[in-house]
Amino acid sequence: MNSRQILMTAAFLFLFAAFGTALVAFTFDNTHERIAANERAALLRNLHVLIPPDTHDNDIFNDIIEVTNADLLGTSEPVAVYRARQQGWPVAAVLTVIAPDGYSGAIKLLVGINLDGTLAGVRVVSHHETPGLGDAIDAQRSNWILGFTGRSLHDPVLKKWAVKRDGGDFDQFTGATITPRAVVKAVKKALIYFERNSQRLFAPDSTRTTPLPANNAQTTEPAHE
Amino acid sequence: MSETSYSDITRDGLWSNNPALVQLLGLCPLLAVTANAVNGLSMGLATCLAITASNVSVSLIRGIVRPEVRIPVFVLVIASIVTVIELTMNAYLHDLYLVLGIFIPLIVTNCNLIGRAEAFASKNPPRRAFVDGLSMGVGFMLVLTLLGGMRELIGQGTLFSQAHLLFGEAARDWILQIIPEYRGFLLAILPPGAFIGLGLIIAMKNIIDARLQRRAQAVPMGEPVAVSG
Numbered sequence: 001m002n003s004r005q006i007l008m009t010a011a012f013l014f015l016f017a018a019f020g021t022a023l024v025a026f027t028f029d030n031t032h033e034r035i036a037a038n039e040r041a042a043l044l045r046n047l048h049v050l051i052p053p054d055t056h057d058n059d060i061f062n063d064i065i066e067v068t069n070a071d072l073l074g075t076s077e078p079v080a081v082y083r084a085r086q087q088g089w090p091v092a093a094v095l096t097v098i099a100p101d102g103y104s105g106a107i108k109l110l111v112g113i114n115l116d117g118t119l120a121g122v123r124v125v126s127h128h129e130t131p132g133l134g135d136a137i138d139a140q141r142s143n144w145i146l147g148f149t150g151r152s153l154h155d156p157v158l159k160k161w162a163v164k165r166d167g168g169d170f171d172q173f174t175g176a177t178i179t180p181r182a183v184v185k186a187v188k189k190a191l192i193y194f195e196r197n198s199q200r201l202f203a204p205d206s207t208r209t210t211p212l213p214a215n216n217a218q219t220t221e222p223a224h225e
Numbered sequence: 226m227s228e229t230s231y232s233d234i235t236r237d238g239l240w241s242n243n244p245a246l247v248q249l250l251g252l253c254p255l256l257a258v259t260a261n262a263v264n265g266l267s268m269g270l271a272t273c274l275a276i277t278a279s280n281v282s283v284s285l286i287r288g289i290v291r292p293e294v295r296i297p298v299f300v301l302v303i304a305s306i307v308t309v310i311e312l313t314m315n316a317y318l319h320d321l322y323l324v325l326g327i328f329i330p331l332i333v334t335n336c337n338l339i340g341r342a343e344a345f346a347s348k349n350p351p352r353r354a355f356v357d358g359l360s361m362g363v364g365f366m367l368v369l370t371l372l373g374g375m376r377e378l379i380g381q382g383t384l385f386s387q388a389h390l391l392f393g394e395a396a397r398d399w400i401l402q403i404i405p406e407y408r409g410f411l412l413a414i415l416p417p418g419a420f421i422g423l424g425l426i427i428a429m430k431n432i433i434d435a436r437l438q439r440r441a442q443a444v445p446m447g448e449p450v451a452v453s454g
Contacts, residue, residue, distance in 0.1 A: 005291075009291050009293065009294055012289070012290075012291070012294070012298075013294050013297060013298065016298050016301050016302075017301060019305075020301045020302070020304065020305035021305075023305050023309060024305055024308045024309060024312075027308070027309045027312045027313065028312055031312045031313060031315065031316035032312075034316040034317070035312070035315045035316050035319070038315070038316065038319035039319075042319065042320075042323075130415070133411065175411075
């Protein structure tokens with residue numbers, strides 16, 4: 001193969017790469033809006049399951065505050081909190097917390113909490129738990145996760161916030177204790193976080209991304225700012 | 226090579242050289258996503274589409290690709306096609322895409338595709354390459370659906386659950402509760418169930434092949450039967 005042939009071949013390969021890239025770029029261009037809309041719709045569907053659309057009048061999807069609390073929210077990354085308001089008054093918040101200690105890694109949860117501290121509901125967004133065992137936390141697989149609805153830090157009392165094997169109030173699954181244990185713990189911590197920070201969570205400034213204080217109880221608005 | 230008839234090409238893909246049962250290629254999605262029939266069917270459809278499109282494309286350019294660079298070119302063709310399929314699925318079958326997840330982009334690494342490109346499409350005109358890709362794809366899809374159906378039936382006692390992910394909301398109640406009050410048999414749904422199930426299907430195929438062969442020998446005047454190598 002002489003150098004001219006080599007150049008021709010390289011040019012040919014380049015043309016193919018360019019053509020392939022163009023094809024993918026064209027498809028991406030035609031689908032990315034729809035994909036983003038799909039993801040948004042999927043999240044909205046989940047949010048609306050927890051907080052029905054008729055309970056609030058704000059755009060819950062865009063009324064977001066980002067907060068950080070590695071201990072209570074399960075991740076050191078900022079966590080999005082979606083806020084529902086009716087005529088400007090706080091109604092409920094949905095915390096996107098993580099249960100870091102699932103059987104096969106992190107379990108992403110949506111925890112909806114009403115202003116009075118009761119649970120509007122809990123849903124699993126993504127998980128890698130064992131099919132047929134741990135995946136019963138998924139609302140499509142079993143009703144277990146619905147059992148959180150209406151509960152609060154006083155129902156049951158704090159030390160009963162555990163699976164039955166640990167002396168708590170919540171069922172575990174046959175053959176799978178670790179998964180429900182992780183979810184119960186994450187929901188309990190989310191409730192504690194909400195109780196300590198609810199006033200700040202509903203602060204009108206939705207662009208705030210600074211971390212909230214970790215362990216102060218019932219913070220009030222600072223007098224001077 | 227070019228003398229193989231269309232019916233031979235079809236029979237090769239569907240039965241005597243079936244990618245999943247004889248060549249045992251592309252087992253990663255075969256074992257990973259076949260926990261139910263609809264997942265198997267969807268994965269099979271995506272793979273079938275990809276292999277048919279890549280076969281036709283490779284066949285169209287077979288005259289101008291220098292042999293030294295054919296493999297990178299094939300990989301480029303396959304990767305582009307699969308990415309287009311992935312993006313399209315994400316846009317129009319979003320929930321299904323979420324279920325199949327990483328295994329859609331991983332079709333790129335399915336050795337069936339590069340195998341058919343190299344062994345068949347690069348040496349045959351587009352129409353024959355199309356039939357070959359379609360047969361191999363359908364053969365693969367049928368095994369995926371069968372295995373998914375077996376595992377779903379034994380594992381949770383149903384068939385066609387979650388059909389709405391592929392066929393739209395109207396299909397939500399296609400689910401058949403074959404065994405009522407079934408407690409579930411976990412092994413079938415877990416990965417070992419896929420290996421055992423595939424083993425059973427291959428054994429079944431071999432038994433049928435052996436029967437056909439015996440019958441062909443007993444009746445010399447009967448149809449000649451192709452025997453896989």
